[in-house]
Amino acid sequence: MTETVRATPDDATLVRIRGLTTVLGGKTIFDALDLDIPRGKITSIMGPSGTGKTTLLKHITGQMYADAGSIHVDGRNVAELSRDELYKLREGVGYLFQNSALLTDFDVFENVAFPLRQHTRLPEVLIRNLVLMKLQAVGLRGAARLMPNELSGGMARRVALARAIVFDPQLILYDEPFVGLDPVALNQVIKLILTLNRTLGITSVVVSHELAAVQRIADHVVLLSNGKVVAQGDPATIADDGSPWTRQFFGGEADGPIPFRYPAGDYATELGFAGAAK
Amino acid sequence: MNARAPQPRNVLTQSLAQIGACGLFLLTLLAAVPRSFRYLRETIRQLWFVGAMSLTIIMVCGLFVGMVLMLQLYHVLSIFGGTSASGMVVALSVYRELGPVVTALLFAGRAGTAVTAEIGLMRATDQISAMEMMAVDPVAYVATPRFLAGLIAMPLLSCVFCAMAIFGGHLVGVTWLGIDNGTFWSNMTAQVDVHTDIINGVLLKSLAFGAVVSLIAVFQGFTTPPTSEGVAYATTRTVVASSIAILALDFVLTAFLM
Numbered sequence: 001m002t003e004t005v006r007a008t009p010d011d012a013t014l015v016r017i018r019g020l021t022t023v024l025g026g027k028t029i030f031d032a033l034d035l036d037i038p039r040g041k042i043t044s045i046m047g048p049s050g051t052g053k054t055t056l057l058k059h060i061t062g063q064m065y066a067d068a069g070s071i072h073v074d075g076r077n078v079a080e081l082s083r084d085e086l087y088k089l090r091e092g093v094g095y096l097f098q099n100s101a102l103l104t105d106f107d108v109f110e111n112v113a114f115p116l117r118q119h120t121r122l123p124e125v126l127i128r129n130l131v132l133m134k135l136q137a138v139g140l141r142g143a144a145r146l147m148p149n150e151l152s153g154g155m156a157r158r159v160a161l162a163r164a165i166v167f168d169p170q171l172i173l174y175d176e177p178f179v180g181l182d183p184v185a186l187n188q189v190i191k192l193i194l195t196l197n198r199t200l201g202i203t204s205v206v207v208s209h210e211l212a213a214v215q216r217i218a219d220h221v222v223l224l225s226n227g228k229v230v231a232q233g234d235p236a237t238i239a240d241d242g243s244p245w246t247r248q249f250f251g252g253e254a255d256g257p258i259p260f261r262y263p264a265g266d267y268a269t270e271l272g273f274a275g276a277a278k
Numbered sequence: 279m280n281a282r283a284p285q286p287r288n289v290l291t292q293s294l295a296q297i298g299a300c301g302l303f304l305l306t307l308l309a310a311v312p313r314s315f316r317y318l319r320e321t322i323r324q325l326w327f328v329g330a331m332s333l334t335i336i337m338v339c340g341l342f343v344g345m346v347l348m349l350q351l352y353h354v355l356s357i358f359g360g361t362s363a364s365g366m367v368v369a370l371s372v373y374r375e376l377g378p379v380v381t382a383l384l385f386a387g388r389a390g391t392a393v394t395a396e397i398g399l400m401r402a403t404d405q406i407s408a409m410e411m412m413a414v415d416p417v418a419y420v421a422t423p424r425f426l427a428g429l430i431a432m433p434l435l436s437c438v439f440c441a442m443a444i445f446g447g448h449l450v451g452v453t454w455l456g457i458d459n460g461t462f463w464s465n466m467t468a469q470v471d472v473h474t475d476i477i478n479g480v481l482l483k484s485l486a487f488g489a490v491v492s493l494i495a496v497f498q499g500f501t502t503p504p505t506s507e508g509v510a511y512a513t514t515r516t517v518v519a520s521s522i523a524i525l526a527l528d529f530v531l532t533a534f535l536m
Contacts, residue, residue, distance in 0.1 A: 063410060063411070083415075088413070090410075091413045093411070095411040097404045097407070099403060102405075119413065
C-alpha cells in the first residue's frame with residue numbers, strides 16, 4: 001500500500017514544518033516552530049515533559065490541527081488533505097503509542113492483522129503469512145494467540161510495533177518507546193528501531209527524553225523547549241554545545257532555564273504577609 | 279472528536295449545548311452508516327452483546343411485571359365483578375406503555391452503560407486514536423455498529439418482554455386465580471388492535487427508544503474525558519439522560535400516536 005511514486009523523490013526532507021503555532025487552553029505549545037525531519041534517518045525529538053512532543057506527532061498525523069503554520073509530509077500539506085486523503089497518508093505512516101493501544105477485544109495475531117483486514121482483500125493465507133512475518137521480526141511469533149492483557153509492557157510494545165509496520169510504512173513515529181521498560185526490553189526495542197531503519201530505510205521519529213537510549217540510535221537530535229527548537233545536531237556532541245539549556249537538561253539539574261517552580265504570584269502576598277514586607 | 283467545546287457556565291445552557299452536540303453527533307453517525315456496512319460482522323457482534331445478552335434480564339422482568347399487574351388488576355376489577363376483563367387490560371397496558379418503556383429503561387441500564395463504559399475505556403487506552411492512525415474511521419467502526427445494534431435490538435427485546443408479561447399474566451390469572459382460559463384469550467384478542475397497539479404501541483415506540491438510548495450511550499462514550507472519573511460520570515449520565523429521554527419521549531409519542 002505504500003506509495004512508490006513520491007511527489008518529490010529527490011527531497012531529502014520527509015516532514016517539513018514551518019511556522020507551527022499551537023495554543024491549547026491559553027498555553028502556547030508551539031511558537032512559530034520550524035523543523036525538518038530528514039528522509040531515511042532516525043530523528044529524535046527531546047525535551048522536558050509537557051513541551052508538546054506528543055502534540056507534535058499528532059499534528060504530523062493530522063489527529064490535531066495547529067492554529068497556524070504548515071506541515072508537509074512527503075510534499076503534502078496535512079491540514080489541507082480531505083478525510084480520505086488523510087487516511088491514505090496514514091496508511092503509509094506507522095504510529096507507536098506510548099501505551100501500545102492494542103485492541104483489547106482481539107488477540108495478538110488479530111491486532112497485527114487488523115489494518116490488513118480493514119484495507120485489503122487479501123486471501124486469508126497471505127494475511128496469515130504477512131502477520132507471522134511481522135511477528136517473527138519482533139520475536140513474538142510464538143505469542144500470536146495471547147490476548148493483550150496477557151502481555152508484559154515490553155511485549156505489548158513490540159506487538160504494537162509489528163502492527164505499525166504491517167503495511168511497510170515510509171515513516172514511523174515512536175511516542176516515548178522507552179518508558180517503563182526493563183533493561184532487556186529496552187535493548188530489544190532499541191534493536192528493533194535500529195533494524196527497521198537500517199534494513200528497510202524507514203524514516204523514524206523517536207520522541208523521548210532518555211538520553212542514553214537516544215544516543216545509541218539517533219542520527220539527529222532536536223531539542224524542544226517553550227515551543228521552539230533550542231538546539232539540534234549530532235547526538236554525541238549535542239550535550240556539549242555549551243548552552244545553559246542543554247547543560248541543565250542533560251545534566252539533570254533541578255533548576256535553571258527550565259524552572260523548578262511553576263509560574264506563580266508573589267509568595268509573601270499569597271501567604272498574607274504582604275503588609276509585613278513593607 | 280478531540281476538540282471540546284468551551285463549557286458554558288449555567289446548567290441550562292450547558293444542557294442545551296450537550297443536546298446540540300448530541301444532535302450533531304447523530305448526523306456524524308448517520309453519515310457514517312454507508313461506510314459502516316463494511317463492518318457488518320462488527321454490527322452483528324454488537325447485536326449479540328446488546329440484544330442476545332440482554333435477553334435474560336428482559337425475560338425475567340417481563341414475567342414479573344405481567345404477574346404483578348395481573349395480581350393488582352384482579353383485586354381491583356373483582357370489586358366491580360369485571361375480573362374477566364383483566365387479561366385484556368394486562369395486554370393493553372403492556373403493549374401500549376409498560377412493554378416498550380420498561381424494556382427501554384432496562385436496556386439503558388444493561389446495554390447502554392456497557393456501551394458507554396466500553397467506548398470510554400477505548401478512548402482512555404488510546405484504542406480510538408490507534409484506529410484513526412490505522413486509517414480506520416472510529417465512528418464507522420465503533421459508534422455506528424453499536425447504534426444500529428441498539429436500533430435493531432430494542433423492538434425485538436420489547437416483543438419478548440410483552441410476550442413474557444402476557445405469559446406471567448396468564449400464569450397468575452388463569453393458573454392461580456382461576457380466570458377462565460377461554461375468556462382470558464378471547465377478551466384479549468377482541469380488544470387488542472394490531473395497528474394501534476402492536477405497531478404503534480410496541481414497535482414504533484421501542485424503535486424510537488432504541489435510537490435515543492443508543493445515541494446517548496455512544497455519544498457519552500465518545501465525549502467522556504479519558505479518565506476513570508470521566509468514564510464513571512459518563513456511565514451515570516447515560517442512565518440519567520436515557521431515563522428522562524425515554525419517559526418524555528413516551529409522553530410525546532403517546533400523544534401523537536393515540
